[in-house]
Amino acid sequence: MEIFLTILVTLILIGLIIGLYFVLKHELRKYRDEKLLVSDEVVPLSTLTNLVDRMIKRNTKKAKPFTLMLIDLDQYQDIVDAFNEEEERLIMQYVSNHIKTALPEESVISQGVKPDQFYIFIPDSFDHSNILNLAKHIKRESQRKVSILDGVEIKKTVSIGIATFPLHGNTKDLLFQALDIAMYIVKKNGGNGIKYYSEELSQGKEYLDLYHEIREAIEKEEFIYFYQPIVSTSDTKDIYGVEALLRWQHPKRGLLAPQSFIGLAEQSGELDAIGIWGVEQALLLLTDLSQLYHMHNLVVNINVSPRQILNEETFTIFQRLILKHRAKPEMVAIEIPDFSTYKNNETFMRNLIKIKTLGFQIAIDLSTTDYDVLDLVERFKIDMIKLNRDFFKLEENYNKRKYIQMLIDFVKAKELKLVAEGVETEAQLQELYTKGVGYAQGYFIAKPLDQTQLSAFLTQK
Known part of the structure; x- marks a missing residue:
């Protein structure tokens, strides 16, 4: 009998320890996310995508909305052609600082796949009926003139794509695909604009397919x-x-x-x-x-x-x-x-x-x-x-x-x-x-x- 009780107590303790481990792990993730949401640093893209993943898992039942924005500098190649790498980094640092001044509390900004891109996470605490006005404000700030090289002024424009969870996708992949499509439509129309993803834009995926097909077009004559x-x-x-x-x-x-x-x-x-x-x-x-x-x-x-x-x-x-x-x-x-x-x-x-x-x-x-x-x-x-x-x-x-x-x-x-x-x-x-x-x-x-x-x-x- 004593052996049975000992085993039972041991199993209960093990269960409590495992449960405590997962609770602590969950709370630690929440703490890190909360710390991330009050940080004003430009984080790696992987950090932002992991945050999006966790937010989707937490908010699926509650359906709390959050928004992603993709900001892309227009005519970035002109900057690459005109300045060296150190100057390019300095210009993009100025741009990111200007963007950060326009972001609401608990937003997260990350560098994109390319140096001229930024992703923005807008939390559920923000009034999402006001997203377009926020995007316009971000656009104005990101287009502020940058002065380097003894006062050389650089004028620039940006394009912004927007997608909201769960309206435009209930998975990370769908949300980022919606962003790409919205951005493509802006660029296709000459850039320097803002586009909120909508279902009718889904045809934009056809144009994304062209991006990959063009690589084979020369070989296929x-x-x-x-x-x-x-x-x-x-x-x-x-x-x-x-x-x-x-x-x-x-x-x-x-x-x-x-x-x-x-x-x-x-x-x-x-x-x-x-x-x-x-x-x-x-x-x-x-x-x-x-x-x-x-x-x-x-x-x-x-x-x-x-x-x-x-x-x-x-x-x-x-x-x-x-x-x-x-x-x-x-x-x-x-x-x-x-x-x-x-x-x-x-x-x-x-x-x-x-x-x-x-x-x-x-x-x-x-x-x-x-x-x-x-x-x-x-x-x-x-x-x-x-x-x-x-x-x-x-x-x-x-x-x-x-x-x-x-x-x-x-x-x-x-x-x-x-x-x-x-x-x-x-x-x-x-x-x-x-x-x-x-x-x-x-x-x-x-x-x-x-x-x-x-x-x-x-x-x-």
Whole structure:
């Protein structure tokens, strides 16, 4: 009997000890969470995701709401291009400090997967009917100017995605997926906005799928080019060249325009590979035109991202392509959008000069008045200036009319090519000719053509 009682007491004590252990473990976790909720430090992402997990388990029955926000700095690559790593860290530290000033009590901020991202946990104690106003406040604070390097001011915008438990997901994975979808929609619309996840955004998952599919698109030869002729404004039968316009022939979604995937290509790291493939296609087209149609003087404009110019390996890769195809690089114009943004970047300008030494022509896009660019055009021997369809709207202002006339005179004096894009009527073409703009492209002349249509267009001319 005594042995039985001893065993029973021992089992009871063991049970009490085990129960006490789990109670203490639970209380310790609560204590750590409470301590975390009053901390103003930027915690690791794993700490925040573990907190979300625990909050979901505690609140499932009570259904107490909490909110997650994903904050992403727009155009972060511009900061990477312009500053060194230490300066980047300093800028992001300023941003995180500004965000923290806007957070309600018991919120938690963590660094995201990328250095330009932050996740925010907003606890159930906050009035969730006021989440959008809070997001606007956070956005304003995070966009405050940052001054470094003896007063150099950095202006920036941010995008914010929002998801709330349990409304937008009752698991950690569903909540973070909702955040990704909300963020993608903001970025797809140009960034600098706030998006609260909703069920109708679930189609955004299709665009997230594109992010992964784009990695295989080059190998599967799903990218294709259409070509839009560039002609003389004095005689549209006088064809100077063509601009290669990228499209994605998606197996399920059909023909996709660049705005549907270029941002994703940049995020996935595939933009450089697409640019290299594009230059190779331009060289192959020149070979075909020369051999099949005996057209030896047609120039092919190919768009190359400024960030590809910043890549030190681009020069070597382009050099190999020229040798591989035994091509004439002077018949290819490397067309650079957003040239003005990078005009003060030494690496960009140094690499541009190196590419120019290979024999390529250089074309730049101009969308607004920029007197500094004209100096750079002369210094770096730019061959072509392209004016987008909105450029001549600048004439509404007298000073801008003067700029346009000065630009036309400058191009003539330096014997450069000036091309107006987006010409849709004969009247527009005639006006360009009268003003002295030498070349034009647009739907009035020809829509973008596939290679078969281009061949027919060229032989007709």
